Amino acid sequence: MDLALLRTFVTVHRAGSFTRAAALLGLSQPAVTSQIRTLERQLGRPLFLRQARGVTPTSIGDELAHKAAPHLDALVEIAETGLHDDSSLRTLHLAGPPEFTAERALPALTELTGEDGQGFALRASFGNAEETLEGLSAGHHDLAISTARPRGALLTATALCDEEHVLVAAPRWAERIGAGQPDRKPEPSLEQVPVVEVHESLPFVSRYWASVFDSRPAAPGTVVVPDLRAVLACTVAGAGLAVLPRYLCAAALERGDVVALHEPAVPPLRTYFLVVRTGTMAMPHIARAHDWLQRAASEWC
Secondary structure, three states, X not given: OOHHHHHHHHHHHHHOOHHHHHHHHOOOHHHHHHHHHHHHHHHOOOOEEEOOOOEEEOHHHHHHHHHHHHHHHHHHHHHHHHOXXXXXXXXXXXXXXXXXXXXXXXXXXXXXXXXXXXOEEEEEEEOOHHHHHHHHXXXXXXXXXXXOOOOOOOEEEEEEEEEEEEEEEOHHHHHHHOOOOOOOOOOHHHHOOOEEEOOOOOHHHHHHHHHHHOOOOOOOEEEEOOOHHHHHHHHHOOOOEEEEEXXXXXXXXXXXXXXXXXXXXXXXXXXXXXXXXXXXXXXXXXXXXXXHHHHHHOOOO
């Protein structure tokens, strides 16, 4: 079986589209379509179901991808690094949410970028869970940190750590509303505090309200900024309340820049996962980074 056909097939499977696969491979869409048809004729079975937007793999297509993808990734790795001299560093492409990746993962992984004979170069990109997992599937990243566990056999996820969420505000807001009582329902005064969030849909505040108060927040977002570090800065400045990961606001809590407005018996948690393409843990630099982050996470939780 032609390896070029398999490479095109795996790229289409990961991209979910002939058009996106063609762009990734540097080929025309008709060329990609022709190669997939050739492979389907050789196998005597359809590999994809064509839809209005992209393609969906058949059960045979999923099975072939699961078997072939790890070996093709290994061959690409050999082609890219196996012929270089031993002094050249391999590059690890990491992707994840901006705050957690910047505050937790990157400081830990920089310890592995030294010239100890086993080090690697490091490249990082930020994105939400959907973007990160799509990029990993398409081969743009080697290792991803995600708050969503991927489905299917092409990606393998390992739980990394749990993140505790805390409802915080500047001290003057806590004094104004008399917050801190262990009520099961949010007090009306709490509902009047402006909200600082990362999105208009209030993902963090809504999740906290549903988990702790079994209700939905009444106040809309007053300040919306797409980075939790900016949310913390605005909260310290007195813009309103926010729900933040404890690791991100721990120092501000200790200094008294913000205070916890509520201390539930069971705080809301969010799980992070380390995700790789199935089979790529055979590559030493990916396996080492994966193991290193797991060890580091044991001290984060």
